[in-house]
Amino acid sequence: MSESWTFVCASAELLPGEMKTVFDEVTGTPILVLNLDGQVYALEDQCSHEEFELSAGEFDATAGTIECVLHGARFDVRDGRALCAPAYQPVAKFPVKQEHGGWWTRDDRG
Template sequence: MSEAWTFVCALGEMLPGEMRTVFDEVTGTPILVLNYDGDFYALEDRCSHEDFELSSGSFDAEEASIECVLHGARFDIRDGRALCAPAYSAVPKFPVKHEHGGVWTRDDRG
């Protein structure tokens, strides 16, 4: 588990409906951070159906979901749960905090 937080962007730099990928500074895990209506959520940038980056897919800012471009699996960005086949398992969700004028995340898996 990483105790170090990774800087994503300055608060206000990522607008609602936008997303950005960062890499956890300790574990090297790719983390997809999404702004849903002013709230930030972070998921592992990897589809649980097939090892492919979710950041290549489309973020539906009205439905709070992201769709994998490879096979169409969709996930709820708020908790990572799979919303449709071919994915059946959730994508890991990570904490996000606002501190020192920035948005931060980390891989908190133990």
């Protein structure tokens, strides 16, 4: 578990409908940060069906979903839950905070 927060970007750089990938510097975990209507969420940047980065997929800001380009699995960006086959397990969701004019996240798994 990482106790240190990873800087994502300046608050103004992540607009609604946009996403950005960062790496937790302590755990080496790739994290996908998404802005859904001004609310920012962070998920592990890896499909739970097969090891493939979700950031390569399409972020549907209207539906609040991210789709893996490999096999079409979709996940809710708000909580990471799998919405359709072939994925049945959620992707890890991480905390996000806005501080010092920027967005921050971290891998908080134990």
